[in-house]
Amino acid sequence: MKGMENFIQKVLWKDVLISCLFLIMGILLLVSPKDILEISSYFIGALLILNGILYLCDVGNGFSLFDPLIMGILSIIFGLVIFIYPTLFINMVPILLGFWFIITGAVKCRLAFILKGVNDGDWVSMLIMAIITIICGFLLVIFPNMGAISITIVLGVLLVVYSIDSIINGLIVKKKIKDIAKALKVR
Numbered sequence: 001m002k003g004m005e006n007f008i009q010k011v012l013w014k015d016v017l018i019s020c021l022f023l024i025m026g027i028l029l030l031v032s033p034k035d036i037l038e039i040s041s042y043f044i045g046a047l048l049i050l051n052g053i054l055y056l057c058d059v060g061n062g063f064s065l066f067d068p069l070i071m072g073i074l075s076i077i078f079g080l081v082i083f084i085y086p087t088l089f090i091n092m093v094p095i096l097l098g099f100w101f102i103i104t105g106a107v108k109c110r111l112a113f114i115l116k117g118v119n120d121g122d123w124v125s126m127l128i129m130a131i132i133t134i135i136c137g138f139l140l141v142i143f144p145n146m147g148a149i150s151i152t153i154v155l156g157v158l159l160v161v162y163s164i165d166s167i168i169n170g171l172i173v174k175k176k177i178k179d180i181a182k183a184l185k186v187r
Contacts, residue, residue: 004181007058012170012177014054019166021047026159033152040093040152041086048079094151098140101162105134108169111180115172118179122172129165136161 025043028036052075058068078096082089089096108130115123136158144151173180 004185005177008173008177008181008184011058012173014051015166016170018047018051019163019170022159023163023167026156026163029152029156029159033156037090037152038086041082041089044093044097045079045082045086045089048075048082050079052076052079092144093155094140094144097155097158098137098142098144101133101137101140101158103137104162104166105130105132105137108133108165111169111173114180114183115176118176118183122176126169126172129168133162133165 025036025040025047029040052072055068055072055075059072109127112123112127112130115126140155140158
């Protein structure tokens, strides 16, 4: 059981770290969207590469809510593409982040239902935040052709929402880590 708790702690730490970095970026995008837009491509590329490396470190641990090898490779590929073609990234920002939000929102929905299985009342708030994240992701994918500055401002707001969602979910998971580990062990 301790191994499962340690695994969940590690995943939780990674998610909170990435969320805090996204929160910083979201605030910067709101404060100075035009200047930050160009710089942000390299920042997000670095975040994706870091995220991919952290996922690859989880390969072979025996348990995952998703396939860490696939998530790690995709994250690193997207990060490298951003470094090589930053202008392309600036045009693709809404679509890429939209898919990111959809995927992570789906993973958090699954985690919310795991919490529901252990009769935890916090699962509802986690599910609501995950659904909001998925909706934000779909909005980014469906409406990518808005002006760059307005997209940057909207992206700043969405990054702040996503980051707050991840940090709240992280606190919920941390509070219920033993129950989650027990529920996952049973499966």
